[in-house]
């Protein structure tokens with residue numbers, strides 16, 4: 267009987283895995299076959315075209331890169347410092363418990379809500395859509411991710427290491443900068459990469475904030491094109507040249523996220539090898 | 546129980562240093578640490594009760610006793626490590642080199658710089674072998690440039706590690722073997738030339754060969770420092786120490802020349818412990 271149950275569970279697990287992998291493979295296959303069809307050097311050199319004429323995604327790619335980087339630049343220091351506070355200073359203080367709770371809520375909040383929030387407090391107040399508002403929305407999404415990974419990674423640093431540093435006469439801030447951060451470095455960098463991967467594909471928050479821009483624009487105070495919104499708009503359009511570009515854009519985003527995730531995994535593996543090394 | 550027959554020849558006690566008559570507690574040099582009526586509390590729990598003793602300079606003093614009797618706590622008082630944690634407090638008088646270290650005016654960073662501590666688990670910092678040893682020197686800006694290199698090398702030699710690591714000073718300290726890591730930690734601690742060297746079960750996590758090397762290292766160092774070692778290994782205490790203190794349930798039961806403690810203990814509980822009847 268037990269053997270039967272074991273067998274049944276194994277079969278179910280294998281089935282589920284197969285279904286999952288098959289879906290993933292199908293998605294990737296569709297993406298790659300359609301995406302490559304739309305991919306050409308123009309994609310990287312020309313602006314998004316009006317319906318029916320030829321063009322590329324250059325302004326959207328630029329906008330995505332700029333807003334993602336800006337989002338990380340604004341969001342990660344906040345996440346990093348708050349995570350440091352939680353792990354190193356206020357482990358059990360009521361403030362920390364509150365921050366952790368809010369962070370968990372933020373972490374699982376639908377990104378469209380965050381888009382609406384930034385729309386309300388930035389776009390409505392300023393009176394127009396802008397790249398900066400987009401970056402702020404992305405930052406709000408990046409904060410909880412970096413905060414959580416930072417706290418987790420700092421908690422993994424052995425207490426003995428901190429004690430040893432203190433025992434040499436190091437003040438806490440010095441221990442933090444010279445010992446704890448370096449010990450958690452690859453973990454924190456991994457968290458940053460994952461945060462970048464996470465926000466570089468976000469559509470909903472940008473829809474409400476940066477919107478889109480058909481033209482080349484580097485003005486942070488004006489609407490800015492970006493891949494997710496362009497994909498959203500072009501894929502739903504009836505024009506085949508737009509649809510092709512949408513596929514190409516989707517392929518670009520997916521590949522970027524995939525590469526970032528692989529890099530993050532690689533860093534994590536290195537981290538583990540380091541930990542295990544010499545013991 | 547005195548396991549002298551099992552001790553390798555080169556590790557036998559050096560010729561006993563003259564001891565002031567009547568003060569069995571004193572070993573080689575003059576008294577370095579004087580403790581009067583020390584009580585220690587973890588919150589409401591008293592972990593040390595009314596401890597008084599003197600610890601001699603330029604000698605190795607060992608503390609033995611069953612688990613939980615307060616050995617680590619005693620060491621953590623001597624460099625005020627406990628002050629890192631809330632709810633832990635010490636009462637009484639502890640003088641090191643004449644200075645009352647429990648006084649609120651003591652600069653703990655400076656104190657810990659003078660009182661080195663080595664922990665049970667090796668705690669190499671996430672940096673190169675060289676930087677590990679240079680850590681304290683840089684921290685207190687005592688040396689740089691050629692002088693820094695010189696002192697790092699000297700410390701590694703004193704810790705009997707130089708020959709093994711001289712070709713890999715730029716490797717990560719965490720990539721060394723456990724025994725090497727522990728000697729690295731000793732080198733790091735003695736590099737700043739502390740007055741006192743505290744070791745809390747420094748060989749508990751090590752193999753017999755590494756243990757022997759560290760004991761040799763201690764023997765060589767004892768001419769320079771006041772060394773206090775906590776160990777569960779009675780043979781180790783007998784081998785390396787001049788003076789041994791037996792602790793039991795937060796009290797110092799008996800303290801005297803190791804040769805006397807391990808052969809003719811005065812207290813019944815000491816006798817029971819070293820003959821293995823409890824603990």
Ligand SMILES: Nc1ncnc2c1ncn2[C@@H]1O[C@H](COP(=O)(O)OP(=O)(O)OP(=O)(O)O)[C@@H](O)[C@H]1O
Pocket residue numbers: 587590592610611612613614615616617618619
């Ligand atoms: N952080 C702490 N909070 C509360 N009580 C503690 C703490 N650390 C130690 N104690 C208690 O203080 C007493 C002495 O502990 P200590 O670590 O000094 O013992 P020890 O002699 O070093 O034991 P071992 O040989 O197991 O290392 C024990 O009863 C222990 O439970």
Ligand SMILES: [Mg+2]
Pocket residue numbers: 616617618745
């Ligand atoms: Mg202990």
